[in-house]
Amino acid sequence: MAQLPDILFYVFAFLTLACGFLVVLNPFSTNPVTSAMFLVLTIGSLAGLFVLLHAFFLAAVQILVYAGAVMVLFLFVIMLLDLPAEERRKVKKAGLVLGLISVGAILTIMLQSLLQSSFSSEAAPTLEGSTIPLGRLLFTQYLLPFEIISVLLLVAMVGVILLSKKDLK
């Protein structure tokens, strides 16, 4: 008999895939707001998958940062766009071909790495998502990547401030 976490895994995995699909190819609506809302649902289901892996911190941050902040800004920008023009936009042939090629390439890489990896029957090591070990790792073993990402974000912020200045001297 399937256990509850297994059932939940399939539920969340299905939700993630279905919502993700509806973000890019929604047969019922071409409204960008609808796509954005499905992206929020995708992120929410991903957070559910993280919870099933006991990565509670990651799940909470996923919701907090992506669903709560980034997607709200997306909505903000979409609402200020010219929506009717966006809804009329058709898929271009060149875009379709390029898209299919890149998706195919990524799929090949993924399948290859999946085939090469060996699956043992042992239980996966528990991803302990507790905050204290995670913070300790970030400031010891992964200090350099962590700091580089911080600098990257800082650069982006400085760039935005520079761009939003009306009169550059």
Added chain:
Amino acid sequence: MTWIDQLTPLAQFALFSAIKIICVFSVLMFIVAYAVWVERKVSAAIQDRHGPNRVGIFGLLQPAADAVKAFLKEDFTPGHVRKVYFWLAPAIVMIPSLLTVAIIPFGSRLGAQKMVIADLNVGILYTFGIVSLGVYGIVLAGYAANSKYPFLGGIRSTAQMISYEIAMGMSVIPIFLLVGSLNLGQVIEYQTGNVFHWLIFKQPLAFGIFLAAMFAETNRLPFDLPESEQELAGGYNVEYSSIKFALFFMGEYAAMTAASAMMVTLFLGGWTLPIAGLDQPAQTIGIGLLQIGVFLAKMLFVEFMVIWVRWMWPRFRYDQLMDLGWRRFIPLALANIVATAVVLWGVAK
């Protein structure tokens, strides 16, 4: 009660969780209904009027009358709205506050049961995650209405809630530096013993910022710009009528209740009182119930203050709101984090 012991642990967990969820939900809905009544009575007292006094003694049955009215009114859907979002938005408004109360420890324990629905070790992050979703209801309502004033209300609320969310999140970081855990149960444990252990006394600046951000996040005066009547004719809920409109109202009061509960947990000692041993987990059912009472009393007091402020303060201008959020609260909160960290480091040395 032997049949409970015979259940599997999973079944016991499911049973007790279901009971707790039903109880918390009913209490929350009761408080929401009567918060409206209190709001009207307080505003009446401040403006030297009587307030509702026709239905029942002191108008106590007014919430029931209001509910009947909301349900029986014509539920009108204007022709120009975006139907799906128009139906979804009032429901989405309610969800975040219902999810937030799930991790609030509203008492120590009754028997062997902890009085919290979900005892998460990332408690506060969960709360902020859910609170940050609160903006969707209002934004979608504004978008669904497909007309000017609601749309402006929706856009305003996006900017406002994002801005104050940052201040709110940063204001509580010093608390977790002090406590050393994100678990709300341990935050309460830290505040036991002496009334001056309450974090409102240890972190008054954090308390102030959190308080202001709480008003902004729940769209209450002096930060009710998404619905400011004089400028936006009511804002995001203009096109709504009947029970859908009432749901926005209930959502606002539910958010207020959840925010008050959060405030009590973080700054006012939660279910503890530093007298008569009320700050230790309860050994008997009586003490356990008393502690739930203490929590409710503190929470209702905070909620009363929020209502009181609404009838005493004018609204901020939009530029003042942004200035306060970004140029006052966020730097102050950052300074508070640094100062707390330095002091803790000094003490540890």
